[in-house]
Amino acid sequence: MSQTTSLVKSSIGQKLLMALTGLFLCTFLLEHLIGNLLLFINDGGVIYDAYGEFLSGNIVIRTVEIGLFLGFLAHIAYGTTLWLRNKRKRPTPYEQNNPSANSTLASRIAFVSGSIVFIFLVIHLKTFFTPLRFDATHPSAYRLVTDAFQSPWYVGFYLFALFLLGYHLRHGFQSAFQTLGWLQSRYKKLIMFFGFIFWFIIPLGYAIIPIYFLWSHMTGGY
Amino acid sequence: MSSSMKITLKVWRQAEKNARGRLMTYSVPDVSPDMSFLEMLDMVNNTLVRKGEDAIAFDHDCREGICGTCSLYINGRAHGPLKGVATCQLHMRSFSDGDTIVVEPWRASPFPVIKDLVVDRSSFDRIMQAGGYVSVRTGGVPDANAIPIPKAVADEAFDAAACIGCGACVAACKNSSAMLFVSAKVSQLALLPQGNAERRQRAERMVAQMDAEGFGSCSNTYACEAECPKEISVSNIARLNREFIRAKVL
CATH class of the missing domain: 3.10.20.30 (Beta-grasp domain)
Structure with a gap:
C-alpha cells in the first residue's frame, strides 16, 4: 500500500509532459506567425527570403529546431499512448451515453483534432521545410509560398487544419494550465485571455496568409 | 393526486x-x-x-x-x-x-x-487505505478558534469533504479517471492543519494506488464536475496536480 511511483511513470506526470510540450509548441506558433507576417511586405519576397536564409543558416535556430522536433515527437507519442491507454479503461461501452450533456466536444476530440493537425504538419513540412532545407537549388521561400497557395484545394485543406488547430488549442491551452495546477486561481482570467489569443487570434492570423495569396493569385495581384 | x-x-x-x-x-x-x-x-x-x-x-x-x-x-x-x-x-x-x-x-x-447494476467499487477503498487518513490521533473536537482557520479555507475543505465516493466521476469520464474523487480526498485533508503534515506522502501514495487500480488519466473534460452529485469542483484536481508535482519535484 505504501508504494509510490516516479513522476514520469505516474498518470499526472504523463499529463504534465503533455502540458509542458503543448505550451512549448504554442510558443513556436507565435514565433512562426510573427516571422510569416513578413510575407505581407510588398517587396516581392526579398525580406522574407532573407529571413528564410537566416533561419536555415543560424546555429542557434538549428539547435532550437532539434528541441522543437523533440517537443512535437513527445507531444504526439505521449498523446497517442495516453489516448490508447485511456480507451482500454472502459472495455464495455455504454449502450446509451450522452457526453454532450457534461463536456465540450473540443475537450473530447483533442486526439482527433491533434491527429489531423499532425497530417497537416507532415504536408506542411514537405511543401516548405524539406525543399528549403535539403534542396540543392535553394528555392525562394517566398516563391514556394505563392506557388503552394495558388490551389484552392490546398488552401481549403490549410483552412480546415487551422480551424482544427484552433479547436485543439481551445481545449489544450487551458487544459495545460489545469494540469500544472494554475488554472483555478486568481490567474484564471489571464490564462483564458492568452488562451483566446492562441486558439482564435493566432490560427486566424495563419489563415489570412493562404487566403491572401489565393486571392492575389485569382485577381492577378502578383 | x-x-x-x-x-x-x-x-x-x-x-x-x-x-x-x-x-x-x-x-x-x-x-x-x-x-x-x-x-x-x-x-x-x-x-x-x-x-x-x-x-x-x-x-x-x-x-x-x-x-x-x-x-x-x-x-x-x-x-x-x-x-x-x-x-x-x-x-x-x-x-x-x-x-x-x-x-x-x-x-x-x-x-x-x-451483478446487474451493482459494481465493485473497492478500488476506491484501497485508494483511501493508501493515504486518505491522518496517521496520528488528533484528539477530539478542538475548542472553537483554538486553531484559527480562515473561513474561505474551511469552506474549501468542507466542499471537498462533501464527496460521498459514489464513483459518478469515474463513470462519466471518457477516460474512467478517478482524479475528482482522489483530489477531493487529498484536498479535504491537505487544507486543514491535522492533515497538512502528511500531505506529500498522501498525494504520492493515493495517486500511485489510483494508477495501480487501473483508472485512466485526466484529460480535463470536466465531465466529472458536471455529473458529481455533490458538485465537487475540478479546482480540487488542480490542487492534487500541484500537491503531487510539489511532492515529486521539490
Missing part, C-alpha cells in the same frame, strides 16, 4: 461477474411521478419476485443522497438527468409518461460488474 405514468425500462442484466450481460426490457405501468427512481425499481422488483423471477440487483442505502452507495447510469448520464443529485434523490417526475429509460451500471475496468 398525481396521475400515473407508463414507463419502458431497459435494464442491464448480468447474472454474475464473468457472465455475459444484456439490456432487458420491462414495461412498468402505474408509476407515480412522486416515486423516487429507486422506489420505481423496488416496485419492478416486487413484480419480478411475485412472478418468481430474479430481482434486479442495484446498490442503495441511505436514500437521501449522503452515503454514496447508489449509482446507475440513466439515459446516458451518471445519476440521471438532474444536476447535483444522486440517483436516490431523482424522482419519476423528471421523466414523462411513455418514456423509455435505459439503466446501466458504472462502466470502468476498475469497477467490474458484480
Whole structure:
C-alpha cells in the first residue's frame, strides 16, 4: 500500500509532459506567425527570403529546431499512448451515453483534432521545410509560398487544419494550465485571455496568409 | 393526486461477474411521478419476485443522497438527468409518461460488474487505505478558534469533504479517471492543519494506488464536475496536480 511511483511513470506526470510540450509548441506558433507576417511586405519576397536564409543558416535556430522536433515527437507519442491507454479503461461501452450533456466536444476530440493537425504538419513540412532545407537549388521561400497557395484545394485543406488547430488549442491551452495546477486561481482570467489569443487570434492570423495569396493569385495581384 | 405514468425500462442484466450481460426490457405501468427512481425499481422488483423471477440487483442505502452507495447510469448520464443529485434523490417526475429509460451500471475496468447494476467499487477503498487518513490521533473536537482557520479555507475543505465516493466521476469520464474523487480526498485533508503534515506522502501514495487500480488519466473534460452529485469542483484536481508535482519535484 505504501508504494509510490516516479513522476514520469505516474498518470499526472504523463499529463504534465503533455502540458509542458503543448505550451512549448504554442510558443513556436507565435514565433512562426510573427516571422510569416513578413510575407505581407510588398517587396516581392526579398525580406522574407532573407529571413528564410537566416533561419536555415543560424546555429542557434538549428539547435532550437532539434528541441522543437523533440517537443512535437513527445507531444504526439505521449498523446497517442495516453489516448490508447485511456480507451482500454472502459472495455464495455455504454449502450446509451450522452457526453454532450457534461463536456465540450473540443475537450473530447483533442486526439482527433491533434491527429489531423499532425497530417497537416507532415504536408506542411514537405511543401516548405524539406525543399528549403535539403534542396540543392535553394528555392525562394517566398516563391514556394505563392506557388503552394495558388490551389484552392490546398488552401481549403490549410483552412480546415487551422480551424482544427484552433479547436485543439481551445481545449489544450487551458487544459495545460489545469494540469500544472494554475488554472483555478486568481490567474484564471489571464490564462483564458492568452488562451483566446492562441486558439482564435493566432490560427486566424495563419489563415489570412493562404487566403491572401489565393486571392492575389485569382485577381492577378502578383 | 398525481396521475400515473407508463414507463419502458431497459435494464442491464448480468447474472454474475464473468457472465455475459444484456439490456432487458420491462414495461412498468402505474408509476407515480412522486416515486423516487429507486422506489420505481423496488416496485419492478416486487413484480419480478411475485412472478418468481430474479430481482434486479442495484446498490442503495441511505436514500437521501449522503452515503454514496447508489449509482446507475440513466439515459446516458451518471445519476440521471438532474444536476447535483444522486440517483436516490431523482424522482419519476423528471421523466414523462411513455418514456423509455435505459439503466446501466458504472462502466470502468476498475469497477467490474458484480451483478446487474451493482459494481465493485473497492478500488476506491484501497485508494483511501493508501493515504486518505491522518496517521496520528488528533484528539477530539478542538475548542472553537483554538486553531484559527480562515473561513474561505474551511469552506474549501468542507466542499471537498462533501464527496460521498459514489464513483459518478469515474463513470462519466471518457477516460474512467478517478482524479475528482482522489483530489477531493487529498484536498479535504491537505487544507486543514491535522492533515497538512502528511500531505506529500498522501498525494504520492493515493495517486500511485489510483494508477495501480487501473483508472485512466485526466484529460480535463470536466465531465466529472458536471455529473458529481455533490458538485465537487475540478479546482480540487488542480490542487492534487500541484500537491503531487510539489511532492515529486521539490
